[in-house]
Amino acid sequence: MMIRLYRLSHLLWRWRVPFLPWAIKVVNRIVFGVVLPPSCHLGRQVLLSYQGLGTVIHGRAWIGDGAVISTGVTIGGRSGHEVVPVIEEGAFIGSGAKVLGPVRIGRFASVGANAVVLEDVPPYGVAVGIPARVVRINRPEDLPRYDRFF
Structure with missing residues (x-):
């Protein structure tokens, strides 16, 4: 709804x-x-878990098709930066994560719970921590099927 x-x-x-x-x-x-x-862009089949409870999305943010965003996520700007985050197709953002500033989350990348993302995450990458760092690059065949939540 x-x-x-x-x-x-x-x-x-x-x-x-x-x-x-x-x-x-x-x-x-x-x-x-x-x-x-x-004013923000939400692609097709974007899933905001639990009806987006506690989620904050910047007005100029761009979220691609099939992205999964958990509860309590902030996708927003950062002081001194005009550009806001771009979340590409199939990305997963864990509960409580903060994606701030001129950041691009690559296709099918994953961001761990409570991570603070201040730099780009490459496609298929897994980023965790404060500040978030990429700890692994998944192979396309190893990706979980988030579309089964629909």
């Missing part, structure tokens, strides 16, 4: 309807506890 409300608000925002997109954002914030501005 929360994603449907976002899709409606994003469509209205693209059509430049003045007030309604932000009203829908407030409804999402109050009912589901997610900050999901109509």
